[in-house]
Amino acid sequence: MRPALSREATVNAVLALLLLAIPLAASAAGQTFYVTLATRIALLALAAVGLNIALGLGGLVSFGHAAFFGLGGYAxxxxxxxxxxxxxxxxxxxxSTSMPVIWLVAALACGVAALPIGAVSLRTTGVYFIMITLAFAQMIYYFAISWPAYGGEDGLPIYVRNSFPGINTATPLSYFLLCYGMLILGLVLFRFxxxxxxxxxxxxxxxxxTRLSAVGIAPFQIRLVAFVISAMITGVAGALLADLNRFVSPSMLSWHMSGELIVLIILGGKGRLFGPVAGAMLYVLFEYALGSYTExxxxxxxxxxxGVVLFARGGLLGLIAGRERHG
Amino acid sequence: MADPVLEIRELRKSFGALKATDGVNLDLVPGEIHALIGPNGAGKSTLIHLISGSLAPDHGTIRFLGKDMNGLNMAARARLGLARSFQTSSLAQEFSALRNVMLAIQARQGSSLRFFRPVMRDRSLIEPSMEMLEKVDLADRAHVPAAELSHGERRQLEIAIALALGPKAFLLDEPMAGMGPEGTRSLTEFLDGLRKEAPILLVEHDMDAVFALADRISVLVYGRVIASGKVDEIRNHPEVRRAYLGESQ
Known part of the structure; x- marks a missing residue:
């Protein structure tokens, strides 16, 4: 193994342990606020792990992933x-109020939505792809706003957090651990x-x-499958976030959310396994630390x-762990 | 003559008023190297694009192994066994030389919708890929990213990828472009042996290489084949000398 690789593995392990240790310590000290903060990090990271498949690995800058995030939340x-x-x-x-069932529904709903959205969007590239994915997401956003049955503009409260067999999801720490587990699962999936x-x-x-076509693999099919898988993972993260907040509203579907997910990935390092984790930690940290001083x-x-875009293209992980090597 | 592998009939392609391909007929038969020469702007690149499927013709047919390829995209044509190398190297720049070849082996083995087994631990991909790199003398550079290879090495890698597809015909677009005399000589030798694996349609500017390698030569000028035949016939063809070799009357 090359040194750059094991260095990245070290950084990844440190990030994973940090994200686990902080809420454990906070919970022991009775500071449940930080547990909730860490849960938010884990879920934003999971959503971004999903987007990272399309954006990081496939180079597909989807500006519409909030659609899937929100769709999962609404599920x-x-x-x-x-x-x-x-x-x-x-x-x-x-x-059902059983989370595994809900996640399955969220993932399937997102898959079913992503298939036609991807099939249309992937006929374009570059800036057109960005605009078409944005347009689809905005359509779903306005649909949610104008549909009073599920709260419309006001959103939809979840009175009792959904359940998971064998876990009391109402306690902050156990819900964090559940979300953390799902994040790790998402990361393992991404890696495979x-x-x-x-x-x-x-x-x-x-x-x-062109190179891919010339060896006989049609890029369209590969990209479409990636887009669908990507949407499904982001959707599951959305379902978990809705349960964390016990509330889902059209803001989860808005283009700000799509932008936020892209920002997370760019900050952390696009295409990198732990890029979304580093990005989400940084983002929520700023939101919390700077947000308490200024709006x-x-x-x-x-x-x-x-700064990252100009001087550290590889994001935080690129900065710490160096450039990525492909065998 | 044996049945042609590649059969082009009355092929036409215009860009506005420009007839880039103007009624081209061309065959490629088993075991041969058929060179396609012509001055700049003669329409060689357009013809390559039409055959490989990155452009659609306005008129005419291209049959490959007896099958009409009209409507097939580039990937489908590659799967039928048409291997193409590019005029300017076209590689996955971040991937190592090895992984570039592995992509071709992977494509040849079937579906790429396999999600779990890591490619870098898959000997059925790595071993044949290393073999291809050895054939083009690039084995010691296997783990270097394509972006860091020298120009000549990239040309060799292009050939290795084409070879890895186990094709029924090669479509080589100026494989010698930008190579030094040493590289040109060894590549000429290599291509000479390659015709045994599959026939080659060779677009090349290096006339020494063309005359050394080609069984047949077709001369393309303003989108038309003005002459086609054995090397000596072409060398002495008056119209070719005038149009292409730049001889004034």
């Missing part, structure tokens, strides 16, 4: 509402994907689509983003 909210009111869902199906044949084709499509904390975030 959790709608299921919880129906279960709370004992109303069946479509076709007389019973709503990146190193597989599919990942090789996807990364080649980003580097040189205009995003101005400083903007400056830092500018």
């Amino acid at each position: 959790a909210g709608i299921m919880a509402t129906h279960a709370f009111n004992s109303e069946p869902l479509l076709f007389g199906l019973e709503a 994907l990146r190193d597989s044949r599919f990942g090789a084709a996807l990364q080649a499509a980003r580097q040189n689509a 205009r904390w995003q101005l400083f975030l903007g400056l830092i983003l500018l």
Whole structure:
């Protein structure tokens, strides 16, 4: 193994342990606020791990991933509402408050939405792709706002956090651990994907689509599958975030959210395994630390983003762990 | 003559008023190197694009192994066994030389929708890829990213990738471009042996290489094949000498 690789592995391990240790310590000290903060980091990171498949590995700058994030959130909210009111869902199906079922529904809903969105968007590239994904997400955003059955503009409260077999999801620490577990699962999935044949084709499509075609692999199909998987992971993160906040609103679907996810990845290091984790930690840290001094904390975030884009293209991970090497 | 592997009939392609390909007929038969020469702007690149599928013709047919390729995209044509090298190297720049070749082996083995087994631990990909790199003398550079290879090495890598596809025909677009005399000589030798694996349609500017390698030569001028035949016929063809070799009457 090359030194750059093991160095990255060290950085990854430190980040993973840090994200685990802080809420454990905070919980022991009775500071549940920090546990919630860490849960938010884990979930933003998971959403960004999903986007990182499309954006980082595939070079597909989706400016519409909030659609999937929000769709996942609404899946959790709608299921919880129906279960709370004992109303069946479509076709007389019973709503469930079991998280595994909700995640499955969220992932499937996002997959089903991502397939046509991707199939249309991926016929374009570059700035057009960005605009089309944005347009689709905005359509879903305005649809959510104008649909009063599920709260419309006001959003949808989740009165009781959904359940997970064997875990009391109402305690902050156990819910954090559940989310952390899902983040690790997402990272493992990302890693398998990146190193597989599919990942090789996807990364080649980003580097040189003509080359990929010339060996007989059609880039479109590979990108579409990546886009769908990417959307599904982001959707599950959305379901978890809705349960964390016990609330879901159209703001989860807005383009600000799409931008935020992109910013996380750029800050942390795009295409890197732990890029989204580093990015989410940095982002939430700024939001919290600077946000307590000034409402205009995003101005400083903007400056830092500018610095990263100009001087540290590889993001935080590129800065600490050096350039990525591909075998 | 054996049945042609590649059969081009009455191919036409215009860009506005410019007839880049103007009724081209061309064959490639097993075991041969068929060189395509012509001055700059003669339409050689357009013809390569039409054959490989990155451009669609206005008229005419391209048959490959007896199958009409009209409507097939570049990836589908590659899967049929048409291996193409590019005039300016076209590689996955961040990937190592090895991983570039592995991509071709992977494509040849079938679906790329495999999500779990890591490629860098997959001997069924690595071993044949190393073999290809050895064939083009690039094995000691296997782990260098394509972006860090020298110009000549990139040309060699292009050939290794084409070779890895186990193709039924090669479409080589100026493989010697920008290579030094030493590199040109060894590549000429290499291509000479390559025709045994599959016939080659060779677009090349280096006339020494063309005359040394080609079984047949077709001369393209203003999108038309003005002459086609054995090396000596072409060398002495009056119209070719005038149009291409720049001889004034």
